[in-house]
Amino acid sequence: MALEDPVIAPAPAAAAAADGAPTRFACFVAGTDTEIGKTLTSSAMLYALVRRGVRACGMKPITTGRVMRNGELHNDDADQLAEAGNVSLPQSLTTPFMLEEPAAPHIAAALEGRKIDPVPILAAYLEIAALTDATVVEGVGGFRVPLTDEYDTADLAQQLALPVVLVVGMRLGCINHALLTVEAIQSRGLKLAGWVANTLELEFNFAEENIAALEARIPAPLLGRVPRLSQPSAAAAAEYLDFTRLPNWPARPTK
Numbered sequence: 001m002a003l004e005d006p007v008i009a010p011a012p013a014a015a016a017a018a019d020g021a022p023t024r025f026a027c028f029v030a031g032t033d034t035e036i037g038k039t040l041t042s043s044a045m046l047y048a049l050v051r052r053g054v055r056a057c058g059m060k061p062i063t064t065g066r067v068m069r070n071g072e073l074h075n076d077d078a079d080q081l082a083e084a085g086n087v088s089l090p091q092s093l094t095t096p097f098m099l100e101e102p103a104a105p106h107i108a109a110a111l112e113g114r115k116i117d118p119v120p121i122l123a124a125y126l127e128i129a130a131l132t133d134a135t136v137v138e139g140v141g142g143f144r145v146p147l148t149d150e151y152d153t154a155d156l157a158q159q160l161a162l163p164v165v166l167v168v169g170m171r172l173g174c175i176n177h178a179l180l181t182v183e184a185i186q187s188r189g190l191k192l193a194g195w196v197a198n199t200l201e202l203e204f205n206f207a208e209e210n211i212a213a214l215e216a217r218i219p220a221p222l223l224g225r226v227p228r229l230s231q232p233s234a235a236a237a238a239e240y241l242d243f244t245r246l247p248n249w250p251a252r253p254t255k
C-alpha cells in the first residue's frame with residue numbers, strides 16, 4: 001500500500017457521542033485461514049445486531065466462486081451475510097468484486113482481466129455505512145491474502161480503519177496462526193477488538209489447553225467458544241458469542 005492511497009479516517013467514538021450523534025458499530029472480521037468460520041461469525045454478529053433492533057448490513061468486498069441463479073450472480077458468503085442482515089443493498093455495494101473462479105483473489109481477478117481496486121471498495125463501504133447503523137466486513141481468506149501484486153487484505157483492513165475481530169479455527173497449528181495474525185493486525189496499527197474460538201473438527205485434543213494458551217497471549221477479549229455445530233447457522237453460533245465488549249456495540253433497545 002502506498003502512502004498516498006486512500007484511508008478512511010476512523011470517527012472518534014467519544015467525539016461523536018459528545019455531538020449527540022449516535023455512534024455506529026463496524027468491524028472487520030479476519031481469520032487465521034480460509035474456511036475457518038469468518039462467515040459464520042460475521043453472520044452471527046449480524047444476527048445479534050438485528051436482534052438489537054439496528055439496521056445492520058454485511059459486506060464481503062471480494063468473493064471468489066460464483067454461480068448464476070435466476071439471472072443473478074450468487075456467492076455463498078455474500079448470500080449468507082445478506083440473509084443475516086436486515087438492510088438489503090445492491091450487490092455492487094456489498095460485494096464490489098464477485099469473481100468467478102474459486103481461487104486466490106488475485107488469480108481469480110487476473111483470469112477475468114480485472115484488477116482488484118481499493119477505491120470502489122472504500123466508496124461502497126462509505127455508502128453502506130451511510131445507509132446503516134452497523135456494518136460487518138468479512139475479510140478474504142487469511143489476513144495477508146494478496147488482492148493484487150502490491151496490495152493485500154491487510155492493506156484493505158488498514159484503509160477501512162476498522163477494529164478487527166479474529167476468528168481462530170481451533171485445530172492443531174492454530175496457536176501459531178493466531179499469534180502471527182495478531183502480530184500482523186497490530187503492525188498495521190489496527191485495534192484487535194476481540195477473538196472467537198471456533199471449533200471445526202469433530203475431535204480436537206487439548207482444545208481447552210489451546211484456548212488457555214491463546215487467552216494468555218492474545219491481548220483482546222475472547223468473545224466466545226463456538227462448538228462444532230450439527231447445523232451451523234447464524235442463530236446457532238450467536239448462542240455462544242457475546243459481542244457486547246466490542247467498541248460501539250449497540251445498547252439493548254430500551255422498550
Ligand SMILES: Nc1ncnc2c1ncn2[C@@H]1O[C@H](COP(=O)(O)OP(=O)(O)OP(=O)(O)O)[C@@H](O)[C@H]1O
Nearest residue numbers: 034035036037038039040141199226227228229232
Ligand atoms: N462451529 C462450526 N460448526 C460446524 N460447522 C462449521 C463451524 N464453523 C464453520 N463451519 C462450517 O465450515 C465451513 C466454513 O465456514 P465459513 O464459511 O464460516 O468459513 P470462512 O472462514 O468464512 O471461509 P472463507 O475463507 O471461504 O470465507 C462452512 O460450511 C461452515 O458452515
Ligand SMILES: [Mg+2]
Nearest residue numbers: 038039077138
Ligand atoms: Mg467466508
